[in-house]
Amino acid sequence: xxxxxxxxxxxxxxxxxxxxxxxxxxxxxxxxxxxxxxxxxxxxxxxxxxxxxxxxxxxxxxxxxxxxxxxxxxxxxxxxxxxxxxxxxxxxxxxxxxxxxxxxxxxxxxxxxxxxxxxxxxxxxxxxxxxxxxxxxxxxxxxxxxxxxxxxxxxxxxxxxxxxxxxxxxxxxxxxxxxxxxxxxxxxxxxxxxxxxxxxxxxxxxxxxxxxxxxxxxxxxxxxxxxxxxxxxxxxxxxxxxxxxxxxxxxxxxxxxxxxxxxxxxxxxxxxxxxxxxxxxxxxxxxxxxxxxxxxxxxxxxxxxxxxxxxxxxxxxxxxxxxxxxxxxxxxxxxxxxxxxxxxxxxxxxxxxxxxxxxxxxxxxxxxxxxxxxxxxxxxxxxxxxxxxxxxxxxxxxxxxxxxxxxxxxxxxxxxxxxxxxxxxxxxxxxxxxxxxxxxxxxxxxxxxxxxxxxxxxxxxxxxxxxxxxxxxxxxxxxxxxxxxx
Numbered sequence: 013x014x015x016x017x018x019x020x021x022x023x024x025x026x027x028x029x030x031x032x033x034x035x036x037x038x039x040x041x042x043x044x045x046x047x048x049x050x051x052x053x054x055x056x057x058x059x060x061x062x063x064x065x066x067x068x069x070x071x072x073x074x075x076x077x078x079x080x081x082x083x084x085x086x087x088x089x090x091x092x093x094x095x096x097x098x099x100x101x102x103x104x105x106x107x108x109x110x111x112x113x114x115x116x117x118x119x120x121x122x123x124x125x126x127x128x129x130x131x132x133x134x135x136x137x138x139x140x141x142x143x144x145x146x147x148x149x150x151x152x153x154x155x156x157x158x159x160x161x162x163x164x165x166x167x168x169x170x171x172x173x174x175x176x177x178x179x180x181x182x183x184x185x186x187x188x189x190x191x192x193x194x195x196x197x198x199x200x201x202x203x204x205x206x207x208x209x210x211x212x213x214x215x216x217x218x219x220x221x222x223x224x225x226x227x228x229x230x231x232x233x234x235x236x237x238x239x240x241x242x243x244x245x246x247x248x249x250x251x252x253x254x255x256x257x258x259x260x261x262x263x264x265x266x267x268x269x270x271x272x273x274x275x276x277x278x279x280x281x282x283x284x285x286x287x288x289x290x291x292x293x294x295x296x297x298x299x300x301x302x303x304x305x306x307x308x309x310x311x312x313x314x315x316x317x318x319x320x321x322x323x324x325x326x327x328x329x330x331x332x333x334x335x336x337x338x339x340x341x342x343x344x345x346x347x348x349x350x351x352x353x354x355x356x357x358x359x360x361x362x363x364x365x366x367x368x369x370x371x372x373x374x375x376x377x378x379x380x381x382x383x384x385x386x387x388x389x390x391x392x393x394x395x396x397x398x399x400x401x402x403x404x405x406x407x408x409x410x411x412x413x414x415x416x417x418x419x420x421x422x423x424x425x426x427x428x429x430x431x432x433x434x435x436x437x438x439x440x441x442x443x444x445x446x447x448x449x450x451x452x453x454x455x456x457x458x459x460x461x462x463x464x465x466x467x468x469x470x471x472x473x474x475x476x477x478x479x480x481x482x483x484x485x486x487x488x489x490x491x492x493x494x495x496x497x498x
Contacts, residue, residue: 014056014057014080015057016059016060018057019057019058019059019126022054024057024125024127025054027043027130029042029043030044035201036315036356039199039200039280039315040200041200042201042202043133051134054126054131055126055131056084057126057127058080058081061118064076064077066116066118066126067113069112069113069114069116070116070465071112071466072098072099072105072468072469072472073098074095074113075094075097075098076113076126076128079091079092079094079135080126080131082094088142089139089144092144099132099468100169100172101165101168101169101211101468102132103133103137103140103210104165104211105132105468106132106133106134106137107202107203108194108198109463110463115340115341116340121340140210145214147214148176149175150177150219151178154178154482156180156243156482157180157240157242158171158180158181158182158243158245159237159238159243159244160174160182161184161244161245161246162183162185162192162246162248162455163183163184163185163191163192164193164247164467165194165464165467166247166467166468166470166471167192167247167454167455168183168191168192168211168212168471169454169468169472170245170247170452170471171471172218172475173472173489174245174475174478174479175218176218176489177475179242181219181221182222182223182241183222184223184232184237185223185225186224186226186227186228188224189224189281189283190212190222191205191208191212195281196274197274197305198273199273200277200280201311201351202308229422230422233427235427238450242482243452243478244450244451244452245451245452245453245475246438246446246452246453246457247454248419248421248453250416250419250437250457250460251419252417252418252420253268253414254412254417255414256300256412256414258365258366258367260368260370263368263374263375264289264370264375265375266410267289267290267412268411269301272411273305273308273309273312275290276290276316291316292312292316292409294319295319295409296318296406297313297319297322298322298323298324298378298405299321299322299413300324300365300410300411300413300414301324302324302325302327302359303415304350306323306325306413307323307352309411310323310355310357311350311352313357313409314356314357321356321357322359322360322407323358325360325362325363326362326363326383327362328385329347330346330347331345332347362382362384363380363381364381364382364395365379366379366381366402367379374408375409375410376406377404377406378404378405379404380402380404381398381401381402381403383398384396384398415461416456418435419438421438428446428451430447437459438458440453440458443473444458444477445481452474452477452478452481453474454471454474454475455470455471458470472489475489
């Protein structure tokens with residue numbers, strides 16, 4: 013695929029980023045597009061590897077060598093047609109996906125992988141600019157209705173596919189605008205919300221109805237909703253945060269990451285009220301958690317004008333290269349620096365929070381100690397404190413970004429009879445069906461907190477199973493990586 017010697021002739025080139033000093037003064041996306049000639053070269057690096065392991069790495073089964081070949085040959089319309097067969101939201105994955113496909117790229121065994129994620133974004137934006145992305149309402153309606161609860165990636169993917177199958181789909185969202193995590197959890201400097209609005213408008217033009225400001229399980233019960241529709245798809249996300257259980261947790265100045273991020277996203281979009289408790293301006297900020305959410309909080313705090321920002325991680329710093337027990341094509345557990353981490357702040361690893369302290373009910377300090385992980389065969393790792401490594405960090409805003417433990421299920425089990433797994437997620441079978449008749453579940457609500465690309469894949473697969481249920485056992489919707497007939 014591409015140019016047979018392209019990966020030898022051309023090095024991997026990342027898209028340029030806006031200057032740090034400039035981007036810290038606004039909320040616009042940091043990434044710049046590739047020049048068309050450079051995009052052609054990057055697509056041309058896709059080698060004729062024989063067995064494209066990138067397919068194995070991509071949960072959606074994207075036809076990666078094929079769309080790279082099309083870009084290299086200048087056939088951008090064909091590239092978009094190929095990409096959109098398996099991925100209904102390439103403008104999202106091209107911005108937000110950590111690209112497990114690139115980790116599985118054969119070229120990545122000894123060289124830099126093909127820039128697959130960037131190519132998705134380039135193809136998608138070219139398609140929108142050229143007017144190739146148009147509403148595609150179904151040719152016929154089945155007379156069946158489906159309610160989708162939640163408008164995050166999984167909900168949008170399920171809604172799109174079920175609508176394509178001809179069912180009448182209504183998406184229920186408790187917030188004021190659709191998009192879920194895409195709108196309220198992802199900072200604008202990674203995903204400007206005009207990108208979400210553009211896609212939602214297309215879905216509405218295709219016949220999908222969005223009902224916002226409705227709390228399913230609250231004002232509208234799950235039982236009432238089930239009675240209104242022939243089937244339901246639950247795409248609730250995994251919004252229940254992991255908390256910090258240490259002395260001093262009750263002090264004012266400790267906030268959860270999603271509250272912090274949502275507050276700023278609402279302000280940027282112009283439909284939120286400023287809350288001083290969630291404003292980092294002039295404050296010493298500590299972010300607990302070294303993952304993507306923690307990185308997003310760091311970038312947000314810097315843009316809000318924090319006096320200092322420190323990101324503290326319980327785990328040790330990963331190695332710079334793959335460890336022996338982490339071979340290709342598995343996801344590489346290596347040290348990474350996000351764009352937010354490039355912008356400023358300090359990073360500390362292998363540190364465990366012992367307690368918080370303050371005065372007059374307000375947080376002033378975080379007390380931590382360095383730890384080692386003691387690993388024994390067949391047992392969970394044990395944290396061993398290193399004597400003499402105690403540290404105290406000045407902090408008046410502590411953001412907890414330590415991950416999520418599962419969905420907020422509320423009265424779901426009581427009203428629908430949906431069973432939960434031992435870890436609190438919605439229990440589903442191999443076809444994303446719950447224990448309740450005609451009720452399916454997709455994304456983080458059943459999988460647990462994961463990647464956007466898995467949410468999109470689960471949404472598509474749940475839609476196929478739901479369509480089969482509504483159609484008497486057979487669905488014409490595509491399976492993973494198979495061309496869509498619509």
